[in-house]
Amino acid sequence: MKIEIIAIGDELTSGRILNTTSSFAARNLYEAGYDIYAMNTIGDTPSLIGEALKRALSRVDAVLVTGGLGTTDDDLTNEAVSKALNRPTMPNLEILSNIRTHLDEITASPVSRLEKLAWLPSGAEALNPQSRMAGYQLIHDDKPIFFLPGVPSQMQQLLVEEVLPKLSTWHEDHRLTTHQRTFRIFDLPETEVNRRIATLDLSPDVHIGYYPVFPEVHLSLTVRDKKTNNAKRLFKSSCKAIYTVLGDSIYGCDRDSMQRVVGNLLAENHFTLAVAESCTGGLICRRITNSPGSSAYLLGGVVSYSNSLKTIYLGVTKELLEAHGAVSREVAEEMAVGVRARSGADIGLAVTGIAGPGGGSEEKPVGTVYIAIATSEENWVSKFHFHGDRNQIREIAAQSGLDLIRKYLLQKAQN
Amino acid sequence: MKIEIIAIGDELTSGRILNTTSSFAARNLYEAGYDIYAMNTIGDTPSLIGEALKRALSRVDAVLVTGGLGTTDDDLTNEAVSKALNRPTMPNLEILSNIRTHLDEITASPVSRLEKLAWLPSGAEALNPQSRMAGYQLIHDDKPIFFLPGVPSQMQQLLVEEVLPKLSTWHEDHRLTTHQRTFRIFDLPETEVNRRIATLDLSPDVHIGYYPVFPEVHLSLTVRDKKTNNAKRLFKSSCKAIYTVLGDSIYGCDRDSMQRVVGNLLAENHFTLAVAESCTGGLICRRITNSPGSSAYLLGGVVSYSNSLKTIYLGVTKELLEAHGAVSREVAEEMAVGVRARSGADIGLAVTGIAGPGGGSEEKPVGTVYIAIATSEENWVSKFHFHGDRNQIREIAAQSGLDLIRKYLLQKAQN
Numbered sequence: 060m061k062i063e064i065i066a067i068g069d070e071l072t073s074g075r076i077l078n079t080t081s082s083f084a085a086r087n088l089y090e091a092g093y094d095i096y097a098m099n100t101i102g103d104t105p106s107l108i109g110e111a112l113k114r115a116l117s118r119v120d121a122v123l124v125t126g127g128l129g130t131t132d133d134d135l136t137n138e139a140v141s142k143a144l145n146r147p148t149m150p151n152l153e154i155l156s157n158i159r160t161h162l163d164e165i166t167a168s169p170v171s172r173l174e175k176l177a178w179l180p181s182g183a184e185a186l187n188p189q190s191r192m193a194g195y196q197l198i199h200d201d202k203p204i205f206f207l208p209g210v211p212s213q214m215q216q217l218l219v220e221e222v223l224p225k226l227s228t229w230h231e232d233h234r235l236t237t238h239q240r241t242f243r244i245f246d247l248p249e250t251e252v253n254r255r256i257a258t259l260d261l262s263p264d265v266h267i268g269y270y271p272v273f274p275e276v277h278l279s280l281t282v283r284d285k286k287t288n289n290a291k292r293l294f295k296s297s298c299k300a301i302y303t304v305l306g307d308s309i310y311g312c313d314r315d316s317m318q319r320v321v322g323n324l325l326a327e328n329h330f331t332l333a334v335a336e337s338c339t340g341g342l343i344c345r346r347i348t349n350s351p352g353s354s355a356y357l358l359g360g361v362v363s364y365s366n367s368l369k370t371i372y373l374g375v376t377k378e379l380l381e382a383h384g385a386v387s388r389e390v391a392e393e394m395a396v397g398v399r400a401r402s403g404a405d406i407g408l409a410v411t412g413i414a415g416p417g418g419g420s421e422e423k424p425v426g427t428v429y430i431a432i433a434t435s436e437e438n439w440v441s442k443f444h445f446h447g448d449r450n451q452i453r454e455i456a457a458q459s460g461l462d463l464i465r466k467y468l469l470q471k472a473q474n
Numbered sequence: 475m476k477i478e479i480i481a482i483g484d485e486l487t488s489g490r491i492l493n494t495t496s497s498f499a500a501r502n503l504y505e506a507g508y509d510i511y512a513m514n515t516i517g518d519t520p521s522l523i524g525e526a527l528k529r530a531l532s533r534v535d536a537v538l539v540t541g542g543l544g545t546t547d548d549d550l551t552n553e554a555v556s557k558a559l560n561r562p563t564m565p566n567l568e569i570l571s572n573i574r575t576h577l578d579e580i581t582a583s584p585v586s587r588l589e590k591l592a593w594l595p596s597g598a599e600a601l602n603p604q605s606r607m608a609g610y611q612l613i614h615d616d617k618p619i620f621f622l623p624g625v626p627s628q629m630q631q632l633l634v635e636e637v638l639p640k641l642s643t644w645h646e647d648h649r650l651t652t653h654q655r656t657f658r659i660f661d662l663p664e665t666e667v668n669r670r671i672a673t674l675d676l677s678p679d680v681h682i683g684y685y686p687v688f689p690e691v692h693l694s695l696t697v698r699d700k701k702t703n704n705a706k707r708l709f710k711s712s713c714k715a716i717y718t719v720l721g722d723s724i725y726g727c728d729r730d731s732m733q734r735v736v737g738n739l740l741a742e743n744h745f746t747l748a749v750a751e752s753c754t755g756g757l758i759c760r761r762i763t764n765s766p767g768s769s770a771y772l773l774g775g776v777v778s779y780s781n782s783l784k785t786i787y788l789g790v791t792k793e794l795l796e797a798h799g800a801v802s803r804e805v806a807e808e809m810a811v812g813v814r815a816r817s818g819a820d821i822g823l824a825v826t827g828i829a830g831p832g833g834g835s836e837e838k839p840v841g842t843v844y845i846a847i848a849t850s851e852e853n854w855v856s857k858f859h860f861h862g863d864r865n866q867i868r869e870i871a872a873q874s875g876l877d878l879i880r881k882y883l884l885q886k887a888q889n
Contacts, residue, residue, distance in 0.1 A: 072510040074501025075685055075694060077494060081515070086489025095487040097522065100496070100513035107512065241490065250587055253546045269546045270485045271625055279490060334777070340763025341756030344777040348755025351831055351864055359779035361787065362749070362759040368774040368817055372787060402783055416766055449766055451627070 060226075061096040062088055063115040065108075067126035067136055068209050072102040080125050080207075080214045088123075091223055092237045092283070103133050109143030116200055121226060123218075126209030128193035130175050136206065137179060144199055146180040151195075153188040154179075186221040196225065203229055236287045238294035242278040242301060243311045245462055249276045255304040265297050274455040278305075307469060310462065317461045318346040324468040325356035325406075332464070333404035334360035335373055335394040337385065338412040338428065342457040358402045363394065373397035373409075384423070386411050388440045391429035395440075399433045406467075407433035410460050412443075414452045428456045432463055439463075475644075476511040477503055478530040480523075482541035482551055483624055487517040495540050495622075495629045503538075506638055507652045507698075518548050524558025531615055536641060538633075541624030543608035545587045551621065552594060559614055561595040566610075568603040569594075601636040611640065618644055651702045653709035657693040657716060658726045660877055664691045670719040680712050689870040693720075722884060725877065732876045733761040739883040740771035740821075747879070748819035749775035750788055750809040752800065752826040753843065757872040773817045778809065788812035788824075799838070801826050803855045806844035810855075814848045821882075822848035825875050827858075829867045843871045847878055854878075 064084055070076040078100055085095045096119045101107045108127070115122045127136030141148045154177040176193050179185075186194040186205070192213045197204045205222045207214045244252055249271050256267060256278070268279040280297055284290035302309065311320045325332055334343050334357075341362045347353050361372045366385055369375040374397040375390055383389040391411050399407025412428030419425035424444070431440040443459060445452045479499050485491040493515055500510045511534045516522045523542070530537045542551030556563045569592040591608050594600070601609040601620070607628045612619045620637045622629045659667055664684055671682060671693070683694040695712055699705035717724065726735045740747055749758050749772075756777045762768050776787045781800055784790040789812040790805055798804045806826050814822025827843030834840035839859070846855040858874060860867045 070683065070685070071497075072500055072513060073504040074497045074499070074510075075683060075692075077492070077497045078513075079492060082486070082489045082492045084489070085487055089488040095489075095517070097526070098487060098515035100515075102510070111512070239488075250545060253587070268484050268548055269544075270483075270491060272491065273625070273627065277485075277490075279485070279488075281488075333783075336756075336759075339760075340768075341751075341759030341775070341777065344751075344756030344779070345754075345760050348777075348779060348868075349865065351829075353755075354779055357779050359777040359783040359787075360756070361776055362756065362763075362774040364759070364763060364769055364772050364774035368748075371816060371818075372774075372776065401786060414766075448627075450764065453763075 060092075060121065061094045061119040062121045062123060063096050063119040064088075064098040065111050065115060065122065065124045066098070066100045066209070067103060067108055067124065068100075069102045069133065071100045071126075080209060080211050083211070083215055084123055084125070084218055087218060087223065088226075090237060090239065091227070093121075093226070103127055103135050105135050105139035105142065108136060108139035112140065112143050112204070116202060116204075119202075121202055121229070122204045123207065123222065124204065125207045125214050128176075128206060128208050130173060134175075140197070140206070141180040144180065144197070146182055146197075146199075148178045149181050150174075151177045151179050151183065151185055151188070154185055157188060186217050192217060194221070196221075236284055236290045238280075238282045238290055240280050240294075240298060241313050242280070242305065242309045243315060243317075244276045244278060244305060244308050245274065245310055245317065245458060247276065247305070247308050252276050252278055252305065256301065259300045259304060261297055261300065262293055264293060273451065274458050307466070310465060316346075316349075317458055317465070319350055321461045321465050321468075322347060322350050322353055322356060324465060326352075328468055328471070330405040330468070331356055331358050331403075332406045332408060333358045333398045333402035334460075335398035335407065335409040336360060336362050337364060337369070337394075337410060338414040339410045339453050339457045339460070340364060342453055343408070343410065343460055346457060346461070358404050360402075361398055369394065372401070374401070386413055386423055386427060386429065388429055388431075388442065391431035392433070392438050392440050395431035395433035396438060405434065406464065407431075408460050408464060409433075410456055412445075412452070412456055414449045414456075416449060426452055428452070428459075430456070430460050430463055432467060434467075475508050475536065475641075476534040477508045477536045477538060478511050478534040479503075479513040480526050480530060480537065480539045481513070481515045481624070482518060482523055482539065483515075484517045484548065486515045486541075495624060495626050498626070498630055499538055499540070499633055502633060502638065503641075505652060505654050506642070508536075508641070518542055518550050520550050520554035520557065523551060523554035527555065527558055527619070531617060531619070534617075536617055536644070537619045538622065538637065539619065540622045540629050543591075543621060543623050545590045549590075555612070555621070556595040559595065559612070561597055561612070561614075563593045564596050565589075565592045566594050566598065566600055566603070567592075569600055572603060601632050607632060609636070611636075651699055651705050653695075653697045653705055655695050655709075655713060656728050657695070657720065657724045658730060658732075659691045659693065659720065659723050660689065660725055660732065660873060662691065662720070662723050667691050667693055667720065671716065674715045674719060676712055676715065677708055679708060688866065689873050722881070725880060731761075731764075732873055732880070734765055736876045736880050736883075737762060737765050737768055737771060739880060739887075741767075743883055743886070745820040745883070746771055746773050746818075747821045747823060748773045748813045748817035749875075750784075750813040750822065750824040751775060751777050752779060752784070752809075752824075753829040754825045754827075754868050754872045754875070755779060757868055758823070758825065758875055761872060761876070773819045775817075776813055784809060787816070789816070801828055801838055801842060801844065803844055803846075803857065806846035807848070807853055807855050810846035810848035811853060820850065821879065822846075823875055823879060824848075825871055827860075827867070827871055829864045829871070831864060841867055843867070843874075845871070845875050845878055847882060849882075 183195040266281040270277040282294040363369040394409035395407040415425035598610040681696040778784040809824035810822040830840035
């Protein structure tokens with residue numbers, strides 16, 4: 060069953076507002092087993108709205124329209140639909156009486172403005188007439204069209220509570236069972252992931268997608284079938300095959316994040332972490348503390364952006380800084396050792412590097428980053444040369460630091 | 475001059491990836507004076523790609539296509555364009571030689587895969603053949619079509635550096651002069667901004683938009699006219715009027731960020747800053763160090779996520795922590811004083827609070843945050859109660875800390 064999404068609003072076509080509602084709708088509809096044929100975004104222009112709606116009706120089985128249902132003068136969807144589908148607007152009595160009942164609470168707006176919400180194209184059925192959310196369904200040419208508000212929270216609620224249940228009773232037999240997983244990979248380039256997957260003899264019914272989502276590569280596996288059992292079996296065997304060629308390079312799946320995976324490993328091992336950050340400037344700590352409960356494994360850290368703080372807070376001597384420079388193997392190790400010793404953490408992680416755009420030299424160009432790990436047993440320092448702009452170098456350095464911790468903990472678990 | 479945007483990728487129509495590139499393109503094209511007729515998002519399906527491209531060519535003056543230009547098997551844009559416009563693919567010799575020159579650096583990938591990047595529809599001109607970014611221009615039916623990669627950073631760079639300059643030399647006379655400015659406001663709610671603007675007697679040719687962009691309110695002012703002088707005069711007088719009612723609540727304009735504004739004020743005053751962060755977990759330091767050159771005013775900081783680090787690194791005594799709790803006026807002040815004294819900075823900033831979802835109590839509910847500033851003259855502590863989820867509370871706390879520094883420095887400049 061093919062669905063088309065039409066988002067309406069000048070705020071979208073001028074790029075002032077990012078269109079998150081269409082993406083939310085696409086994800087939820089796709090996961091429920093529908094195909095998204097196309098997504099359109101157009102301004103508040105009645106002729107374009109009508110044209111897009113008629114084109115969609117000519118090529119798909121159901122249409123979702125968002126935006127332009129409000130009370131202000133630039134909300135023109137109902138007018139456009141009425142004209143395009145030749146359905147004069149009429150007052151919806153249930154909505155009208157609901158508005159009049161609640162008038163006391165909403166006296167700030169003139170009645171006539173609010174009543175605009177009740178004038179819908181003939182045949183429209185309100186999705187939730189008791190709520191204050193605009194939104195209705197029309198059946199036209201035997202195809203359902205859903206009109207939802209552009210406000211993300213309202214649109215999301217109506218989509219999940221009203222549209223998905225209504226759609227699932229419509230053409231029940233057209234739906235496919237969908238199994239989908241996204242594998243998240245950090246330490247391999249996209250081409251290498253592709254090369255390894257190409258060595259597998261995957262069924263033609265398996266759909267693989269490659270998505271570079273900086274600084275990661277996401278590999279999506281999709282199996283869709285009318286027969287539930289077939290699809291499930293094929294999905295399971297494909298997952299297994301993917302792990303055989305990518306192994307620990309897959310750090311997580313679907314909505315996992317590197318910091319969450321590392322946090323879980325630290326918690327399982329009852330290890331605490333302290334971080335000393337120079338070029339990443341607090342990024343690693345911020346990422347770890349995104350997760351509630353991170354105080355169980357993160358003691359905290361030092362953002363030693365200046366050399367003076369490297370000495371004051373981490374015990375890196377001035378002699379060492381002068382002899383090797385702040386961006387060096389030796390200083391990285393001393394930072395990790397220092398933050399571990401002073402904080403009393405099990406593991407010390409340190410990052411020092413040149414994020415640019417200035418500060419590079421021939422010997423140490425922009426992108427040179429040293430990452431050190433200190434533990435009770437031993438210390439390591441890894442040297443990297445990252446490419447990209449300042450923010451990219453910082454992001455990839457932070458992610459690399461977390462990934463080194465992940466690999467250390469995985470290795471420890473194997474021994 | 476009307477432009478249509480076509481974004482290609484199964485990752486978009488399945489909602490796995492939010493389409494930020496189309497929004498970036500729309501904003502930049504709109505601000506440069508073009509009208510966005512429609513934005514389309516379709517999957518990696520050659521027939522749909524061809525259909526969308528031909529429809530766009532039939533109704534607009536220029537087309538921007540993003541995505542599907544890479545080396546993997548699901549990148550099908552070039553094939554689709556070749557078929558739809560009847561332009562067989564041919565190797566672009568400049569790109570091919572560039573790929574071969576850089577083979578040493580990228581030996582991980584098979585040559586044949588990379589060479590896919592060089593096979594373009596006939597007539598294609600690479601936008602930046604020296605770079606490793608895919609992207610080309612085609613003139614078809616006397617209309618320019620631009621093909622850009624779907625990777626946001628590459629797409630953004632090519633749009634700004636190649637597409638906008640090329641478009642501006644095309645149909646020069648069709649463009650309207652557009653004056654647009656976004657005023658960034660942090661400390662007033664949207665309704666209050668609206669109320670103050672409504673007191674102004676602005677011309678009907680002035681378009682005002684209100685956009686809550688968490689945790690800020692953005693006010694957009696747009697004046698478009700064919701007559702350059704009129705528009706410019708009206709734009710200037712409107713800007714002035716907006717400042718009279720909003721004053722210092724406007725912390726910046728357009729692409730300013732709070733951290734950049736604060737950084738500039740610190741640099742102008744030759745002040746250094748050190749930060750002690752608990753609930754914000756490194757967010758403030760990370761935001762400040764986003765800007766190149768921030769080492770001129772940021773010494774660094776401490777992420778004192780655990781109580782032990784508050785004692786070890788900031789000198790907050792165990793007695794004080796036990797008497798008042800880590801989230802208290804007294805501890806916030808000691809953190810700011812401690813980080814200032816130990817680091818030797820001119821200003822110490824400290825944040826301690828409960829970001830949730832757990833950890834709240836009746837006396838100190840989730841969202842309770844204390845922010846302290848310590849200077850050579852005096853110390854202040856402000857108490858806040860923020861609403862939202864964990865990330866929102868952290869973001870708004872970090873932004874509030876920066877805004878307090880901004881207001882302190884503005885006040886100092888006035889005295």
